[in-house]
Amino acid sequence: MDQLCGSYAYNIIKPLLAYVKYMQNKLNDNNVDDLNNEVAQFKEQHSKLSDKLKQQSELIVVLKEFNAKLQQTNDNLLNNLNAALSKTEANELKSKAEIAVNSCVAQKPGVHAIQLHGLQPFEVLCSHNELAADAGWLVIQQRINGKEQFRRNWASYSAGFGSFDGDFFLGLQKIHQLTQSQRHELFIHVQASSGEFFYARYDDFKVGSEQELFELQSLGAYNGTARRDKLRDNEHQKFTTFDSDNDRNINRNCADLYYGGWWYNFCTACNLNGKYADLDISGLAWDGPLKMVQMLIRPLN
Numbered sequence: 001m002d003q004l005c006g007s008y009a010y011n012i013i014k015p016l017l018a019y020v021k022y023m024q025n026k027l028n029d030n031n032v033d034d035l036n037n038e039v040a041q042f043k044e045q046h047s048k049l050s051d052k053l054k055q056q057s058e059l060i061v062v063l064k065e066f067n068a069k070l071q072q073t074n075d076n077l078l079n080n081l082n083a084a085l086s087k088t089e090a091n092e093l094k095s096k097a098e099i100a101v102n103s104c105v106a107q108k109p110g111v112h113a114i115q116l117h118g119l120q121p122f123e124v125l126c127s128h129n130e131l132a133a134d135a136g137w138l139v140i141q142q143r144i145n146g147k148e149q150f151r152r153n154w155a156s157y158s159a160g161f162g163s164f165d166g167d168f169f170l171g172l173q174k175i176h177q178l179t180q181s182q183r184h185e186l187f188i189h190v191q192a193s194s195g196e197f198f199y200a201r202y203d204d205f206k207v208g209s210e211q212e213l214f215e216l217q218s219l220g221a222y223n224g225t226a227r228r229d230k231l232r233d234n235e236h237q238k239f240t241t242f243d244s245d246n247d248r249n250i251n252r253n254c255a256d257l258y259y260g261g262w263w264y265n266f267c268t269a270c271n272l273n274g275k276y277a278d279l280d281i282s283g284l285a286w287d288g289p290l291k292m293v294q295m296l297i298r299p300l301n
């Protein structure tokens, strides 16, 4: 029975085994082709990837260069910004330092901005005066070349006129504000037509407000090299211009006779806002005609 069964199975299995063998060989052949195909595909993909990799490497180099340039630009911008900021801060400090002063004391000769309490800053001319032999003076009036017209109306004398490099009048508003803020001395520096220099000095110069018609409220004690105290007669007088007669001369407006605006009484003994280089009554004068005059003030402690 066993022998019969083995013989039967052999007859059946043998062709099967042969077929399996055939199929195996065929499969193996197919595998080689498939593998060859796969290798070919892989090679193609590898080539494509290599190209892509190459392109990406080039892109990375370009990006790195761009990044470096961007960083450089950024650094430059930051440096510029910092420089601009420190410059602005320096300017602000400078203007604060300049505006913080309320007189010419300790200021170099030249134009400076000053500020009085509660008021807008304004520019003044600071001067070192040879006759006074010291510095820190603020020039409120100057006649040095005759190029400025001094026959002017009330509004003009109130606001001031002229230029710091020539003839000017600082303005009664500012003179009032300055002399009200603290005690000031007045120094009048004069050169006569003869060329002689002299001065008149007062230790308590004060000018009232516009409501008070800019009255010359006080002069204080006098000393000087002028032969006479020619301004004393004007103390306690209100300011007068050709369009605002506040003098004590009931018959005339003294500004019509003496040319400029001034603290006229029954007119005046000195005429520091008179006509330049004029020997008449209307001319620039202090005990005689003048070539040059400067009125300077300074706080007195």
Ligand SMILES: [Ca+2]
Binding pocket: 245, 246, 247, 248, 249, 250, 251, 252, 253, 254
């Ligand atoms: Ca009058």
